[in-house]
């Protein structure tokens with residue numbers, strides 16, 4: 146979610162007005178962040194085990210053991226000697242309950258780094274515990290860049306692969322589609338290698354594995370020659386944004402939109418490769434405080450809900466176009482100084498703008514109290530069995546609300562619209578689907594279950610959420 150790109154020129158006015166009202170009426174209530182108060186428990190080895198929560202704070206658990214193996218051998222020993230279920234965790238950036246467990250939580254944070262870079266073959270090995278942000282710099286040293294990236298880069302590589310994490314681009318697939326070969330340990334503590342040619346069923350299941358097949362330790366990825374990017378963002382009317390969506394998608398390497406609920410506006414962001422010689426030397430720094438402006442606007446609207454549409458249009462109408470330039474990984478990786486909860490569904494690319502229009506109309510019609518921008522991205526189809534982009538080009542629509550505001554009513558009103566357009570949820574984001582609904586959406590669902598059972602006959606890698614989404618009792 147690219148919130149820090151949105152510059153509200155009239156934000157100071159809104160901030161001042163919002164701050165006054167909020168101070169008068171809600172001292173200490175809405176966005177205060179409580180320090181972590183839970184000291185955890187004493188685990189079976191006598192050591193303290195800290196509780197876990199995800200990035201947005203909507204998922205929590207108290208594992209009775211936390212393990213961080215130092216190498217593949219140590220991981221295999223852990224698996225061979227396991228006496229209770231194990232859930233793997235990356236950087237905790239999923240909103241769905243993929244990670245929570247009251248038993249063993251296992252992180253590959255010590256298995257990190259980029260190795261065996263082959264600049265001629267445009268390939269490199271990436272350990273699963275590597276943060277996505279650590280990949281770009283390392284590749285750049287060898288004259289390479291990642292092919293694409295999600296809109297943040299703080300996820301662990303293994304976590305990103307588990308849920309088909311994606312960026313945007315008509316001709317660009319998810320991060321899993323860049324994988325050439327993968328190493329994954331099964332529940333018996335055996336290391337398996339897979340690719341499109343070797344153990345190909347495992348490979349097609351592992352590209353969106355949910356941490357349910359085993360522990361991915363490393364992958365060899367395809368890369369691109371190092372490139373620079375130019376990112377241009379501008380505000381247009383909602384109608385223009387929806388009508389020109391396909392044209393803009395076709396004209397740019399990456400294109401995405403941010404629709405502003407209750408407004409008549411939409412932000413377009415186009416990103417393209419650029420020759421470094423064309424980059425101006427006097428780049429303006431983005432102000433970066435759009436979060437505060439939106440937070441204040443949101444608080445203000447809580448007190449003046451009747452003025453919501455006017456206020457949002459007032460702010461959005463003042464947004465100036467902006468252009469940024471940089472190395473590929475500098476432009477891709479956005480910083481997030483705002484916490485939110487998120488639902489994302491991917492609908493077939495050709496009905497994407499229509500679905501987005503219906504969502505925006507529903508928000509207006511039902512007067513849903515949300516102003517958080519809705520992100521919409523085009524992603525190329527793939528052949529990963531449980532990928533939301535399986536065998537179809539997709540249009541991913543992401544709805545957010547501030548982490549400390551109620552998102553449930555909002556998402557409950559929107560989710561049926563996604564179903565109407567044959568939407569498939571992002572596995573790492575909030576949804577209410579269960580196994581029968583997934584089976585109806587994914588023709589290889591049962592094949593995934595078969596491979597899962599071969600990898601893990603006793604359900605070592607399952608938690609309650611996975612049992613219900615995969616239909617395993």
Ligand SMILES: Cc1cc2nc3c(=O)[nH]c(=O)nc-3n(C[C@H](O)[C@H](O)[C@H](O)COP(=O)(O)OP(=O)(O)OC[C@H]3O[C@@H](n4cnc5c(N)ncnc54)[C@H](O)[C@@H]3O)c2cc1C
Nearest residue numbers: 235236237238239296301303304307310311355356361573
């Ligand atoms: C601010 C924010 C921005 C985001 N932006 C995007 C975006 O642009 N595009 C997008 O598609 N998604 C996006 N997401 C969602 C995010 O990319 C996914 O939920 C991703 O899976 C999170 O990775 P993680 O490392 O945090 O994994 P976690 O959330 O910790 O775990 C996710 C899954 O990965 C499994 N896992 C972790 N490591 C391994 C391993 N080594 N082997 C096997 N399984 C493993 C876990 O068991 C779990 O099932 C965003 C999320 C946030 C909070």
